[in-house]
Amino acid sequence: MPIAIKFERAVFVLVLTFVMCSVSGAIAMQKLRSAEFFEWSDTWYKTTRATTRSSLDLRSINESIIFVEAELDKIGVAKQEQVMEIGTSSIEQGIQPDSSPRDWSWGFWPAVPLYPYGRRRTLRFEVVKDTIWTFDQVQGILYTVVPIRMTVVKLKAGGLLVYAPIAPTPECIRLVNELVMEHGDVKYIILPTSSGLEHKVFVGPFARRFQNAQVFVAPNQWSFPLNLPLAWLGFPQSRTHVLPENSSQTPFAQEFDYEVLDIDLGRGSFAEVALIHKRSRTLLVTDCILSVPLSPPAIVQLDPYPLLFHARDNALEAIEDNEANRRKGWQRICLFAIYFRPSALEITGLLQAFRNALKAPEKSKKAYFGLFPFRWKENWKQSFDALQGNGRPFVAPILQTLILPQASRQVLNWADKVASWNFERIISCHFDSPIEVSSRQFRSCFAFLEKKTAANQDSSSSQSLLESDSEFIKEIEAFLVKYGIATPAKEKV
Numbered sequence: 001m002p003i004a005i006k007f008e009r010a011v012f013v014l015v016l017t018f019v020m021c022s023v024s025g026a027i028a029m030q031k032l033r034s035a036e037f038f039e040w041s042d043t044w045y046k047t048t049r050a051t052t053r054s055s056l057d058l059r060s061i062n063e064s065i066i067f068v069e070a071e072l073d074k075i076g077v078a079k080q081e082q083v084m085e086i087g088t089s090s091i092e093q094g095i096q097p098d099s100s101p102r103d104w105s106w107g108f109w110p111a112v113p114l115y116p117y118g119r120r121r122t123l124r125f126e127v128v129k130d131t132i133w134t135f136d137q138v139q140g141i142l143y144t145v146v147p148i149r150m151t152v153v154k155l156k157a158g159g160l161l162v163y164a165p166i167a168p169t170p171e172c173i174r175l176v177n178e179l180v181m182e183h184g185d186v187k188y189i190i191l192p193t194s195s196g197l198e199h200k201v202f203v204g205p206f207a208r209r210f211q212n213a214q215v216f217v218a219p220n221q222w223s224f225p226l227n228l229p230l231a232w233l234g235f236p237q238s239r240t241h242v243l244p245e246n247s248s249q250t251p252f253a254q255e256f257d258y259e260v261l262d263i264d265l266g267r268g269s270f271a272e273v274a275l276i277h278k279r280s281r282t283l284l285v286t287d288c289i290l291s292v293p294l295s296p297p298a299i300v301q302l303d304p305y306p307l308l309f310h311a312r313d314n315a316l317e318a319i320e321d322n323e324a325n326r327r328k329g330w331q332r333i334c335l336f337a338i339y340f341r342p343s344a345l346e347i348t349g350l351l352q353a354f355r356n357a358l359k360a361p362e363k364s365k366k367a368y369f370g371l372f373p374f375r376w377k378e379n380w381k382q383s384f385d386a387l388q389g390n391g392r393p394f395v396a397p398i399l400q401t402l403i404l405p406q407a408s409r410q411v412l413n414w415a416d417k418v419a420s421w422n423f424e425r426i427i428s429c430h431f432d433s434p435i436e437v438s439s440r441q442f443r444s445c446f447a448f449l450e451k452k453t454a455a456n457q458d459s460s461s462s463q464s465l466l467e468s469d470s471e472f473i474k475e476i477e478a479f480l481v482k483y484g485i486a487t488p489a490k491e492k493v
């Protein structure tokens with residue numbers, strides 16, 4: 001099949017999925033708005049009734065919402081019961097022993113329907129003593145699970161600042177409230193991205209649990225397919241503000257500074273807010289910097305099934321739960337999550353995949369009925385070693401290829417400003433945390449945007465990933481440019 005047709009189909013499926021997610025998301029988020037929602041629905045109802053003479057009863061709408069919420073909850077419970085069958089392992093830190101499945105409930109998972117759907121565990125870690133804590137959950141597609149992270153910083157005058165909230169499950173809220181009891185209420189909540197739906201979706205529901213918090217968002221927020229106002233996405237209207245261009249104008253300016261990277265992509269913007277907590281010399285970023293750990297993070301090991309699923313070389317292999325297999329599965333998940341289709345991965349034909357499924361040792365629903373249409377080449381570990389690079393920070397290839405080269409000069413100016421701050425660690429919203437790193441190392445992550453010179457050659461080569469692994473992302477770029485969805489990368493600086 002010609003590659004363009006394959007792409008067309010893939011893009012069609014992606015767009016269709018996204019449209020469905022966005023519509024269901026907008027509806028689900030509306031439900032989160034409780035009093036404001038009912039006020040809105042009341043107005044909508046009255047208007048609709050006046051204009052259409054509909055016999056629709058508002059009470060029945062509200063009853064329907066309660067019914068749907070109950071159904072979502074049941075689905076979540078069923079899924080978590082599956083997870084419980086697998087069992088959990090003890091881990092060195094971050095475990096919350098008094099946690100129960102009801103505590104993991106996230107009823108609005110259809111808003112962005114990612115694994116593990118309606119039940120999300122949360123682990124809290126203290127990064128800087130009595131000052132900074134991270135909260136990890138997992139999310140992914142087809143068992144490609146990676147951490148998603150929220151960071152909480154204690155304010156000098158009392159109270160907390162929350163950067164990039166995660167799903168406000170009862171467990172998550174309990175863990176935050178333990179800090180509230182000791183250090184004061186949540187005062188500020190930051191949404192540090194305009195395009196990262198996986199972060200944006202939690203901000204409204206999280207903010208509603210902390211009624212005294214002011215919400216600050218990155219500029220130029222947008223949603224797809226309809227560009228809805230933030231209030232329609234569940235944000236508390238009276239408490240939500242766009243981060244001022246001048247960072248000294250925020251109420252937390254004494255302790256923090258920030259720099260916003262805001263790239264206009266034509267059909268929306270890519271924004272990332274780098275926020276520094278000056279006293280602890282800690283930089284918070286969202287998606288722009290990653291570091292890949294050799295072993296699976298603790299939050300991913302709470303349910304090892306996805307690790308073991310991906311540890312198999314092919315569909316016919318039975319897999320044992322041990323440390324080596326968990327690590328192997330994690331390393332392959334990283335290749336999937338970062339490259340989508342790494343060079344060491346072979347996709348088996350549909351017919352072969354079904355034949356293999358018939359012979360697979362596990363054919364349960366959880367194992368996708370034995371379907372595993374992949375075969376790893378022997379050199380897969382070389383790809384992972386290049387990706388992992390002894391934990392050095394880097395920019396994800398999807399951003400290196402599709403987003404940041406759209407505004408190289410702007411990105412480098414932003415990176416220069418951030419690198420002028422005095423920090424010694426980065427907390428990113430994904431993969432490893434914290435990353436012990438200097439501002440010089442941070443700046444060198446963006447050398448791919450610069451023409452090679454004698455001065456920057458060393459730093460750019462130290463970031464190098466295998467070119468062959470990024471080929472699929474380059475094919476996506478070529479397709480998007482061909483059909484006018486993206487513009488070609490700008491000249492290097």
Ligand SMILES: [Fe+2]
Nearest residue numbers: 196198286287
């Ligand atoms: Fe993200």
